[in-house]
Amino acid sequence: MLNEKGLAAFLRKSIRRHDVPGASFAVLRNDRIVRRAQAGVVNLDSKIPVTDNAVFQIGSITKPLTATLVMQLVDEGLVGLDAPLVEYLPDFRVARLDVSQTVTIRELLCHTSGIDGDLFVDTGRGDESIRRFMDRCTMVPSLFERGAMMSYCNLGFAALGRVLEVVRNKPFDQVMVDHLFKPLGMKHAFASPEHAIRFNCAIGHVPRSPTRGWQASTRPYLSFGQAAAGSVPSMSANDLLQVARVHLNGGRLPNGSRVLTGRAARAMQRRQIKLPRHAPHGVTGWGLGWFLMNWNGQRVYGHDGATIGQFAYLRIFPEKGVAVALLTNGGRAGLLFDDVCNEVISPLVLAEPPVLPAPLADQPDYRRFEGRYENMGSIVDIKCKKDRLLVSSTDRDTGQPGYKRALPLVFLDSGTARLDGGNAELDKIGWYFTNEDELGRPRYVQSGFRQLKRSA
Known part of the structure; x- marks a missing residue:
């Protein structure tokens, strides 16, 4: 594995190649962060450098965090995985009444509800934004019958965020602070935009038009009503790896206390539905919150995230005791992550990332x-x-x-x-x-x- 100096030089070169304004990368191995590197700036206008504790939006990597909070409720006997959502949200409604009354917590966690999940509406700021978002779901259709297939469903995780609010009797951002950030010692993380001013925060960058290049987005956040799906939570790469560490350790913290039972942590990593061959990034299936992968026979789980001009990547290798996090604020971040996979992660875990096969020589009709x-x-x-x-x-x-x-x-x-x-x-x-x-x-x-x- 590259030493820290070599890793920093690699990251600087790669962000230039792929027009990424700034990036933060960290590696956890055997319970310790053993490598970290930063390159570029958090904002092309301010030119403030990315520092070790710079905070980026993690986008949909929030979903495994929300799933962790839900599984805490399962551990405490406050929520049942196979209970219908309406048991906790009696007013929940989508277009199909039968789906409204029967969709389960488990189906929302693994995207098998059949609900057409990409409802993006602005429901304002404040503690009521998720509740207001749920009120806007009444006409959302279903694409297929519950459990028949998998289709990514942001709406489902917004609903899970509302479950957390109702059962814990506090706003989602406070649930995240009290039940995840504080127990894990995450000091460079927030789930409410009001706290951004305390940190060296990255802004997303979008293509400049009509000329080439990138510019800071004038819109910093997606809808606050989708916070539990990933629109707001932000943190440093180091803090994101604290989440990975607790899952690598079966829900246990370094001091021996638990955030999750071992049973709940294992359930999150257990495949709930199989995906087609050659799915994106080599994903083979979905657990409860996590997507599941295979790197040349080596089990991997993780998630990606994307907001407005910010892209985040988390991969966890349980057999190696390794986790890696890459946070970025624009450009061709997916190609930067490919570089990281090939040049840094692969030599570390001794496995190759999955790639798509060559096209068929004889194409079908x-x-x-x-x-x-x-x-x-x-x-x-x-x-x-x-x-x-x-x-x-x-x-x-x-x-x-x-x-x-x-x-x-x-x-x-x-x-x-x-x-x-x-x-x-x-x-x-x-x-x-x-x-x-x-x-x-x-x-x-x-x-x-x-x-x-x-x-x-």
């Missing part, structure tokens, strides 16, 4: 994949043109195209494809066609862990 697929966030059109299968997408909220042009798909097996448009980040994302109808046409396509349902 494209015609059965043609059609329109939709969910609440996107409309995707897939069409054959000149012996190529082209995909275009439209964002429902903005009406803007997801890609600058229609991009070709190439198949890796009979039902799995990836983009082949020459964009190193987009071309890693798999597209999984499933549930064929009587004509052999897929009823669903999954991309980025989200299901889209055929509508035409």
Whole structure:
């Protein structure tokens, strides 16, 4: 493994290559943080350097933290994993009454509720923001029957955040402080934006238009109503690894006290649903909050996070007693993380990160994949043109195209494809066609862990 000086030089070089304004990286091994490195700035306007305790938004890495807080309630007998959500939130409503009354805590934790999960609405600030968000869910549809498949569901974790508020009788951010940050000794972490001023905080950076380059986002946070799904919680790389450490140790803190029972910690890492072959990042399934991976036979769990111009990555290798965290504030962060995986993590854990296989030499008949697929966030059109299968997408909220042009798909097996448009980040994302109808046409396509349902 690179020494600290070499690691810092590597990180500086890699952020320049991928236009990342700033990054913080740390490695935990055998219960100790053994390497840390920072590079760049927290804000391109202020030019303040990224320091050891610089705080970044962790985005959806919040979900395993929220899951940890929910599992504490399970340990205490205050919540049942297989109990219906309405037992704790009697007023919970989505479009389907049967789903409203029967969806369980477990299904929300592992994204198998079938609820179309990408509702992004601004519900204001303050202690009532999550409650107000839940009031806006009444018309949200379902994509499939409960438990049938997996589709990433931010709404579900907002609901779990509301469960925490109701059962603990305190706002979500205070639950996180009292039951996670304080017990774990996390001193450079917050879950309420009012505390940001206390820290060296990174701001997300977005593409500058129409010229090239990046600029600090004028909008620092996503909806506060989605805090439990990842819109607000922020911390240093070092503090994020304290969460990893407690899970590596089966819920136990260094002083011997427990944040979770061993049974609960193991349950979070147990596969609840299997994902298709060649899923993004080599994810093979989902536990309770964690996604599960396989690096050449080595078990891995973790999560990624993305907010407005901030991208975060956490990987935990239980057989090696190793965890790594990378926090960034813009640019082509996914390619930076690829560099970190190949040059730093792989030599440390003696395993290679998963990669997609080469496309099939003989591509399948494209015609059965043609059609329109939709969910609440996107409309995707897939069409054959000149012996190529082209995909275009439209964002429902903005009406803007997801890609600058229609991009070709190439198949890796009979039902799995990836983009082949020459964009190193987009071309890693798999597209999984499933549930064929009587004509052999897929009823669903999954991309980025989200299901889209055929509508035409």
